[in-house]
Amino acid sequence: MSQARNGRAEWFELSEEGWRRSNRARPLGQLVREALQNAFDQNASRVKVRLAEDEVRIEDDAPAGLARDEFAFTVFLGEKDTPPTWRGRKGRGLKEMIAASDHAEVETVGRTLVFDHTGRHVKPNTRLVGTCLRLFRRTSVSEREEAVGLLRLTIPPPGVELIINGRTVRTPRVKESLEDCVLETVELHRGVERYVERATRVDLYHPRPGETPHLFELGLPVEPHHLPWHVDVQQRIPLAAERDAARDAYKRTLAAILLESLAPELNRQELSGAWVTEVLSHFTLSEDALEAYVAKVLPPRAVLSVDARTDDRARQLGAKVVDLRGMPLTALEQLETIVESADAYVERMEGPPRDVLVNPGPRAERFVGMVRCLSRELIGREVRVEFFERKVRDPSAHVDAEYDRERRVLRVNMRGQVRLDDPLAPQTLGIVLHELAHEAGDEHDFAFIDKLESFAGRALRCLVDRPDLLTPYASPKKRVG
Template sequence: MPKKKYELFVEVFKKWTKKYKLKVNDIRRDNRIDSRAAWDENTKICKLEMQWDKNVATISVEDDSPEGFKDIRDAFTLFAPTYKRKDPTKRGRFNIGEKQAISICDEASIQTTKGTIHFNREGRIESRSKRPVGSKISVTLKMTKAEFDETLDYAKKYLVPKGLKFLVNGKEIKRRKIYKTFKASLQTEIEDNSILKKTHRITDVNILETEDESYLYEMGIPVMKIDCAYDVDVQQRIPLSTDRNTVPTPYLSVLYAEVLNVTFDEISEEDSSDVWIREATANKKISDEAIIAITDKRFGKNKAFANPFDQN
């Protein structure tokens, strides 16, 4: 008896996750249900509902995007073409986020303006039932209380963009105040002839004060913890690994330098030797003013350096 499409999908996806060493916990933690997709659309309200009972989590994301899914087949097509790849200001690129979530779920359903699809152990069931606007993705999956709490905390770290109301379990996540914004030429990825290619582009970068762990964000979506005095939110697509939780070290070094160029006046003597500042001052993007200010704080204004060419 031939395998059902859903069984084949799960089998292919398990091979893919093994190939890229993608852990189930990473999918849960990154909340790929997937609110970042809603943020790329003309959405004014996005609602995330999360409930846990007896090691089973029920999670749903609902938005009011007028169009909903552009193509309902995107719900079950791995790496399908997407218009987002040509626009570096869109968060999506791999068209795989919700598929990752569905592959580990006991049940899942997608309701949108183009129709409804329900996934369970028996396979995929499609219906013509449609929403007037927006989409709603609902899943149930096994999850420990610790995993659930981590996922919920992660969702609350999102930086809500202007013009969007984001609610988590009915409570609005307030927009955080931006401390500074500056422009920088940073590496990004744009589709060219159906291939994602790396290029450089001038973009806005927002930095936010934080008393907790610092994060690198991609247009409001937390990507990874960083060793920095600020949260850093890049307003364009950043070069990510396929699992979306790491960036190349050289990219971080450039970013640290650009951040330090606009914050060196606020760095204390005590913090002037922090690792991120050392990486920033070693990068060619660092400004002369920042170098002078940091070395003065680290060594004092009457510092003396040995001349390697002095033969005396």
């Protein structure tokens, strides 16, 4: 048994074949992304990538080149102390690319490390700066196209030129930069990863034409996400083992920070995405952010649905009823602090009920008789009539009459437009037919419209077939005429 460098007997051995198979299965673009990560960390000003059928070539002009030969072949060996703004981690990237190849060459300052069927060996060269990594493996057209698509998403650091298959990668259009966003990150201290919270800058970009919005770590694409923009976090992100996905909790926190900061500036389309509902479901937003969301996503005079009858009354009073009961409960509870409910809106518009029953005496007899006559013909039974007076704060909340379907009572507002002296006046007759049609239900829906049309047609037919039926209820002047 051999001794490890720390003096302790070694417990494990690495299966090189297993290591090779594991990395060979990784997508080509993710492997090459590791080389970009190393080049950016080493302050390269130009990085060139060439993906060919049987060779992948990555070359940079970093001043120092590869610091130690072991960084190319000792798994998990890397820099022991690096800040959260350093892209590399765990000392795996370069080794994974080499392991996924049939053979490889790492040409760095003054020497070239060769990995072939005979093993690995080092030979001198005349390179003065940077590193050229040549990975020899056969790849398909689809593999290369997918890899190029991922790599061209990269947002190079300022002043760095990234060239992929002869084309320079352009930085997408900036949308916003947010400072002091407190997010979890990873730092390496004496080779041990530690998770800490740290304030950082988050840059937002408009995706280039044809691109899917992605989450980025220091300019390198991590995974697609459902936010409307590219989001580039300027420090390490806690990632899964294969470095191709962030933790769900981290992504939710990031989305909440963006929504809280940007809500007043975002448009309706940006605020209508599922990501906003997810944030509302997990985080409590400020009143300003909620008000911005409501103002841009919900229609003017929006109220929250309560029940069919109340909703219909709110619509009559000019409100736009929105039914958000399908939203998660925590999201709905937040919106209820900003958006009025339909019943609260109705009460506010109409004021507390202040109906006073009145008895209009003999002058209402002909009107009552006409209502009973029409109800017998149209509904098949007589309805009773009540008269009341109602004072309202808002004229738009005024009602002429109401129909109580359960009690079968037509309630007439004496302050409304019903004319007791002329029951067959067109407006009065229309009000009565309208209220009787609520036998179909409280809402003004298609069933109500069908019933109203039926009653109007049958009432007209009565006037044609039985002209004397309603004659007693006409005004005296019209009867004499």
